[in-house]
Amino acid sequence: MRSPLCDAFGIDHPIFAFTPSEHVAAAVSRAGGLGVLGCVRFNDTDELERTLGWLDDNTDGKPYGVDVVMPMKVPTEGTSVDLQAMIPPEHLSFVERTLQQLGVPPLPEGEGRAGVLGWLHSVARSHVDVALAHRPVLIANALGSPPLDVIEKAHEHGVKVAALAGAAKHALSHVANGVDVIVAQGYEAGGHTGEIASMVLTPEIVDAVGPDVPVLGAGGIGSGRQIAASMALGAQGVWTGSIWLGTEEYQNLQSNEGWTEAFTRATSSDTVRTRIYTGKPARLLKTRWTEAWAADDAPEPLPMPLQNLLVAEAHNRINASGDPDVISMPIGQIVGRMNEVRPVAEVMADLVSGFADAVARLDKLRA
C-alpha cells in the first residue's frame, strides 16, 4: 500500500509501530514500516543514548521514530522524593494490601527500580534532547501536543512531530500548535485513550484537520482488513501498538512468560479503560489487579504523575511474579486476536497482503 506518508517519511508502507522494544522498532523499519521507540521506560538517558545508537546501526539505514510522554501543560513536578510525599497513606496501604491479597511477593533483595520517571516532564525533555542527536524522522507525543519549544526544536532538526488525539477539537489544537501528523486514537486502543471509537473518530478528525494534515488511524488495528478500514475512513496510514507485543523480537525485552500467556488467552472483552496506570484513562488488560481497583473499597486513582509513582513498584513486583491473572499490561481490544508469537517480518507481510486482499474484495462489491 502507498500513501503520501510513504514519501514524507521514506517508508514503503504507512504502518507506524509504537513499541518499547528497539528490536521490534528496528525490525518494523527494516520491513518497510516506521518503528517508533517508546522512550518512557528510560530513566537513564545514557541507556536511551546507547539504545538509539543501536537503532542507528540496526535499521539498515531505514528511518525510525521515537515516542515520548509529555503533557503540554507542565504538571506537578519535583524530585521523585518530593512527589512520593504527595501520595496519601491510604493509597499506599491499599496497594500493599492488594498485592498481599493477590499473592504477589516482594521483589528479591537488591532488585527493583524507581518509578518510571519518563512520565515526568523534565525526563521526557531529556528524551527529546537525546533523540535529536540521533536520526529519528518523527517524535510522537502520547499525550497530545508537546510544548511549543519542543515542536520548534524538532522542526529545526528536520524532524516531524506527531500527537495523539481522542477528539476532533484536540486534533485542531495540535495542528494550531504546529504538530505535523495526528494519531486518531480510538476508544478500542491500548494505553491512553478517549471514549470515541475509531469508526466515528477517524473521519471526524480527517475532516476537521483537512487534506493537508495526515491522520493515522489508531485503535483496534491488527490486520490488513483493519488497515483498509482505517484508510477507507480517510486515514493516510495507521498507528499500531498492541500487536507488536506478540512478536519474537519483543521477547528480547520482556521475557516474562506471564505476559505472553496473558495476552494469548485474552479475548477482546478482557480489557478495561481505567485511570489506575497513570492517572489518565488508559486501556489495560483486565486482571485481578485492575478488578481490585474497581472494587468498592478501592481509592480513586491519583492525578498524573502521582498515580504511576504509586503503582510503579507494584507493577515491577506483579510483572516479576509472572502471574498472568494479575499482570499489569496496557493493551487494546485487538488482544483477542493476538494468539501466537511470530516474527515482526511475518506480521508486517500479513498486514500488507491483508490490505491488498481487502481492497480487492471491496472492489468486487462495487456495483
Added chain:
Amino acid sequence: MRSPLCDAFGIDHPIFAFTPSEHVAAAVSRAGGLGVLGCVRFNDTDELERTLGWLDDNTDGKPYGVDVVMPMKVPTEGTSVDLQAMIPPEHLSFVERTLQQLGVPPLPEGEGRAGVLGWLHSVARSHVDVALAHRPVLIANALGSPPLDVIEKAHEHGVKVAALAGAAKHALSHVANGVDVIVAQGYEAGGHTGEIASMVLTPEIVDAVGPDVPVLGAGGIGSGRQIAASMALGAQGVWTGSIWLGTEEYQNLQSNEGWTEAFTRATSSDTVRTRIYTGKPARLLKTRWTEAWAADDAPEPLPMPLQNLLVAEAHNRINASGDPDVISMPIGQIVGRMNEVRPVAEVMADLVSGFADAVARLDKLRA
C-alpha cells in the same frame, strides 16, 4: 454497491435501516435499501396491523423488515399492574424528584400512555404474529436470538431472522439457534450495545461465524466511508439507525423540536452508555436526565423490563416538554455528524456515492 445480501433480500444496496417510523422505513426501501420498522412502540397490535398495511402499500412493492425486542429467556412477566408493584418506592421517588429538579412538567390532563409494553415478551410475540401476516422479508431481534419457536415460525413463512451480537460468542450462539443474519453491534452504536468497538468486533464475528453467515456492521455508520470501512472489515452490509432520526420523513413521527435541536448540536462526545433506559446497557444522548442517574444519590437501574416501566412516563413527560437539555434519546456516537435534516433519498444517495468514492480512493493506495 453490491453484496450477496442484495440478491438474498431483493435490494439494490446492502443498507439496512432500523427506524421506529414507517415513513422512514418505506422511503429507505423505495430508495433501494431495506427499511426495518421498530415495533417496540406499538402497545396496540391493531395500530401495528394498520402501520404494516400502510407499509405494504407504500414501498412500491419493495421489501421491508420488522424489528422486535425479545429476550430468548422469558424474563419476569405479568400484567403491567403486577410489574409496577415490583418497582421499589425509592426508585419512583427518585424519578419524580429528578423530573421536578429538571423542570419537567406533568403531562397535560388526559395525555400520556402506559409504559412501552413492547419490552414485554408477550407483546413482542404478538408483534411477530401480526408481522407474519404481512410481507416482511426479515425479522430482526434487538436482543439477540429470539426463542427457537419464533425462529422456526419465521422460517416457515420464508422470513429470515437477524439478531444483534456484541461479542463473537453471542454470534455463534445465534447461528446455532438458526439465526440467518448477524448484526455486529459495536460499542459506538446507539441503543443496546456492548463494549467492543466495531473495528475489532466486526472481523471477529465475521471470522467466527464463517463465510456462509452474512454479517451486518453496526455502530458509527453514517457515511459511505464508514460503509466501506465496515465492508473492508468483512461485513456484507450495514445496519444503521441513528442517522435516520435526522431525516424529513422522521419528523412525521416525532415532531418534537427538542429532539432535532438536541441531536443537531451534539458532538460525538455527547453520548453515554447506561442501563437507565431498559435495564441493559444502551447508548443514549448525554443530557441532564442521564447525568442525574449518574450522580451519587441515584439508585441503581432496575433489571429489564422493570426499568423501562419505571421511566416510561418520565420519558413521555420529558419528550413532551421538548427541553433539548433533558431529552431521553437512544443514539450512537455518529450523532456528532447529524447536523441537518434531509430527505431519506438524499441520505441514501450520499451513502451510495460515498462508498464508491472511498473504494476508488483505496484503490489508488494500492502499491
